[in-house]
Amino acid sequence: MPLPIAVLISGSGSNLQAIIDRIESGAIEAKIVLVASSAPGAFGLTRAAGRGIPTRTIAPEHFCSRDEYDQALLDAVTAAGARAIVLAGFMRILGPRFVRAFPQRILNIHPALLPSFAGTHGARDAAAYGVKISGCTVHFVDEEMDHGPVVVQAAVPALDADTAETLAARVLALEHRIYPQAVAWLAAGRLCVNGRKVTLAGADTPLAAVEPGAAYLVNPPLEQGF
Amino acid sequence: MPLPIAVLISGSGSNLQAIIDRIESGAIEAKIVLVASSAPGAFGLTRAAGRGIPTRTIAPEHFCSRDEYDQALLDAVTAAGARAIVLAGFMRILGPRFVRAFPQRILNIHPALLPSFAGTHGARDAAAYGVKISGCTVHFVDEEMDHGPVVVQAAVPALDADTAETLAARVLALEHRIYPQAVAWLAAGRLCVNGRKVTLAGADTPLAAVEPGAAYLVNPPLEQGF
Numbered sequence: 001m002p003l004p005i006a007v008l009i010s011g012s013g014s015n016l017q018a019i020i021d022r023i024e025s026g027a028i029e030a031k032i033v034l035v036a037s038s039a040p041g042a043f044g045l046t047r048a049a050g051r052g053i054p055t056r057t058i059a060p061e062h063f064c065s066r067d068e069y070d071q072a073l074l075d076a077v078t079a080a081g082a083r084a085i086v087l088a089g090f091m092r093i094l095g096p097r098f099v100r101a102f103p104q105r106i107l108n109i110h111p112a113l114l115p116s117f118a119g120t121h122g123a124r125d126a127a128a129y130g131v132k133i134s135g136c137t138v139h140f141v142d143e144e145m146d147h148g149p150v151v152v153q154a155a156v157p158a159l160d161a162d163t164a165e166t167l168a169a170r171v172l173a174l175e176h177r178i179y180p181q182a183v184a185w186l187a188a189g190r191l192c193v194n195g196r197k198v199t200l201a202g203a204d205t206p207l208a209a210v211e212p213g214a215a216y217l218v219n220p221p222l223e224q225g226f
Numbered sequence: 227m228p229l230p231i232a233v234l235i236s237g238s239g240s241n242l243q244a245i246i247d248r249i250e251s252g253a254i255e256a257k258i259v260l261v262a263s264s265a266p267g268a269f270g271l272t273r274a275a276g277r278g279i280p281t282r283t284i285a286p287e288h289f290c291s292r293d294e295y296d297q298a299l300l301d302a303v304t305a306a307g308a309r310a311i312v313l314a315g316f317m318r319i320l321g322p323r324f325v326r327a328f329p330q331r332i333l334n335i336h337p338a339l340l341p342s343f344a345g346t347h348g349a350r351d352a353a354a355y356g357v358k359i360s361g362c363t364v365h366f367v368d369e370e371m372d373h374g375p376v377v378v379q380a381a382v383p384a385l386d387a388d389t390a391e392t393l394a395a396r397v398l399a400l401e402h403r404i405y406p407q408a409v410a411w412l413a414a415g416r417l418c419v420n421g422r423k424v425t426l427a428g429a430d431t432p433l434a435a436v437e438p439g440a441a442y443l444v445n446p447p448l449e450q451g452f
Contacts, residue, residue, distance in 0.1 A: 113359060157445035196355060
């Protein structure tokens with residue numbers, strides 16, 4: 001049975017789109033039961049509605065406290081039957097009430113090689129630092145920002161000719177591959193969490209191989225379909 | 227004329243050895259005019275002496291203050307005619323007096339993808355965090371620890387079966403390639419520093435290519451001989 005997931009967004013939802021595409025191709029055994037946005041009119045809502053996915057806007061400014069907001073969000077995903085949560089550009093910190101309701105069932109993606117450049121401007125901060133290698137990270141969400149156990153990371157070069165924008169675009173292209181892959185692993189029950197260490201059950205490849213000619217490194221390696 | 231460099235060590239000096247080897251192969255246009263150790267009896271001193279390189283032990287416990295120590299170190303490298311400094315497992319923070327005497331002429335290597343895991347136990351801290359991609363960083367030294375502009379980085383996968391030791395060994399193998407490469411670029415006058423951004427003059431490869439089958443990513447790419 002496909003895993004019922006809720007996707008939380010605040011903006012254009014390009015990672016949401018990548019996940020929808022891989023669900024439709026059959027590479028992810030999941031069903032999106034709700035797309036909820038913290039911002040009214042987010043383009044991700046339009047993407048979801050276009051595919052017949054139920055949508056909700058749950059805006060923090062409509063609630064008296066963060067706790068009330070968290071409870072409303074929790075009520076919405078629970079009512080939709082979600083058993084896992086995927087954050088795709090969701091620009092809010094989830095409170096303990098929400099996080100504890102889905103232990104090791106909430107994924108987030110961050111546009112940097114965590115723990116470097118945690119925070120709101122990961123991609124921009126990496127460019128400003130002058131890194132030679134940047135990347136992105138999918139991790140489980142815990143009660144600290146950009147902090148939970150790491151599921152998969154991708155590394156890309158930061159080139160001399162790059163601007164913050166071209167570097168961010170190179171990272172985003174990898175986000176669209178590793179995030180659907182991580183959701184597929186979660187849906188298949190293959191992510192084993194032990195403290196901070198996440199291992200992948202049933203991995204074929206003992207050693208991460210870089211695709212010939214590829215200018216990036218992904219670990220664990222991407223599987224067929226991603 | 228080969229660039230005269232001093233190498234500062236505190237221990238076994240495996241990165242020193244990698245640099246000596248690439249100087250002897252002709253890949254680095256430099257001459258090591260002094261190997262100075264902060265620890266008496268460091269094995270790196272034996273390596274250097276075996277290749278006819280002058281050595282000194284300058285131990286901090288023989289000086290009343292950090293400033294006096296820095297001055298002694300500065301006197302030694304200056305007397306030896308060094309025009310650039312390479313830190314290879316040197317377990318001391320250089321003070322402002324020393325750093326300012328060699329602006330953008332001091333290199334250090336760190337066993338993590340900076341700014342992640344700065345500090346004394348970079349490799350071990352990365353393993354404990356549960357990263358999926360770790361690596362190493364060559365950077366210019368400024369007055370903050372593990373902080374100056376980044377010259378080159380290498381990324382390697384952290385495998386499920388890794389211990390902290392096997393991961394550190396995989397990182398170290400790349401250190402032995404990127405550090406000599408960085409010293410070669412410095413010696414050739416090809417490292418252009420602009421604020422935090424280091425660009426490489428005369429690079430052939432516009433896009434960092436990963437060697438086919440290689441399980442790592444290096445940027446800027448390694449050149450012939452490294």
